Amino acid sequence: MDSQKFDSIIFDCDGVLVDITQSYDKTIDKTCRYVLKEFAKIDSITIDHKIIDGFKSSGGFNDEVDLVYAAILSLYTANKLNKKPSEFIYDVISNTDKTGIRSVQSYLESIYDVSEFLSKLGSLGDRHNNPVYSIFDQFFFGPELYGKLFDKQSKFSEEGMISNDKVILSVSLLETLQKEFGKKIAVVTGRGIESIRYSLKDMMDYFDTKNSAFLEDEPRELAKPNPATLIRAIQSMESKNCLYVGDSMEDYMMAKDAAQAGHSTTFCAIVGTSTNPEDRRKLFADSGVEMILESINDIPKVLNLV
Template sequence: MTAQKFDSIIFDCDGVLVDITQSYDKTIDETCRYVLKEFAGIDSIVIDHKIIDGFKASGGFNDEVDLTYAAVLSLYAANKLNKEPSEFIYKVISNADKTGILSVQSYLESICDLSEILSKLGSLNDRHNNPLYSVFDQLFFGPELYKKLFGKQSRFSKEGMISNDKVILSISLLQTLQKEFGKKLAIVTGRGIESIRYSLKDMLDYFDTQSSAFLEDEPRELAKPNPVTLIRAIQSMKSKNCLYVGDSMEDYMMAKDATATGNPTTFCAIVGTSTSPEDRRKMFAESGVDMILESIDDIPKVLNLV
């Protein structure tokens, strides 16, 4: 595989440019615990990496808040049905698909009355007024950044989980890629632009942010694996052969759908930031992904740039 095959690279952020195992993943667990305790008086099990990876493998949970919502519904139902929660949540995961929350809610409502918890959780379509979104954002961003982004005081005083982001991206890698691709470097991520700028800082300036998509700032219907924003980025950069670098099934599905619409996109899977890299590698290999790398630092070698 040669560098000439591609004329642009588009990156996902979480799990690719940034290791989020101590930031977003921890926020999922803490939000789930807080919401279940406050809204239903339930002590939650730990939402660990196996549960998170299980939901994400379905292809419908690129958004961490969606995943948290699904976990809350699952554990509420387990409590109401007197089921062992750590076993029941995997039963729910086995019934999840690329429709995400819809598949989980449909399955749970077929066996349990969720009306009470649903009335308290409200709709995720209204981010600024949804109680689960509010708790998640406050815990993730912390008091200072939360107030800057949303103009509201946080009920929590501790430092935001975003401070635990571990940035993998380096200036040296960006400079190597820029020599080959110029400004045809972009990002299509579930994050908002202020969130990614907080972690990447000046490194964000190496990317064509006008062609990029920051899905937290976009309508929910554009969430991955919807390929619309990826296609928009490809066409904005006038790319004919794009390499999309991601770490999830949603990323892979989005890249395949972009290709199917006449926007050739090769998917490159990053597995090294997963808490179970071999399981992630196996998942992608069984799905037919040819380019599977430990880290974005391996990209120059694979593309014969070094």
């Protein structure tokens, strides 16, 4: 791969710069269990990596709380229909498409009236007043960071799952990339800026945050795979040939749409943080992705920077 082909590099965060299998993924399961118990008196099955990957492979679940909703609604419906939850949830997954939670809700509404339960869960479009978002954020951020971000007191006292983030990014990698790309190193991620800064700390100084996008802080309609924020970043940095590094189908779809809109963008897939890297590799390969790497630490070698 000719390193001169690219004049900028933009990263996703979760699963790319940070391994989230013990943080975000565990929060998904914990939130599902809590909400189903508190709101519907239902004991949940474990929302494991197969279920998470199943929903995410559709390309419509960049927002983890959307996935929580999908799992909660699926398991609630399974309970009401006396279906085996561990089987029914995969039936839902097989009827999910890139519209994400909308496709899940549409499928479930075609077989059972979930409107009453949905009214308890509230609207996903209102993050700050939605009970499921609130519970997820309290579990993920922990009381101190939750209070700082939302100016509210958490009703839970345990340490936030964000403390389980495993940072993959290193200063040495950033310095290598900086020599090649200068200031054209950015982030387009589903996280908010304070959340990513909490985990990456001073390494955030290497990124062009002004021309990055932190989608948790943006309007919901800009969520991946909408390419608008990636295109905005590319244009703001005046990039002619961008390398976008992600780990999910929505990342690939976003980069592909940006390229189709006339903004030269190549997608690089990271698979090593997946709980099943070979399945993830096959998913990307079957979708036509040519650059598939185990880790971001392989980027300098692939781009002939070392």
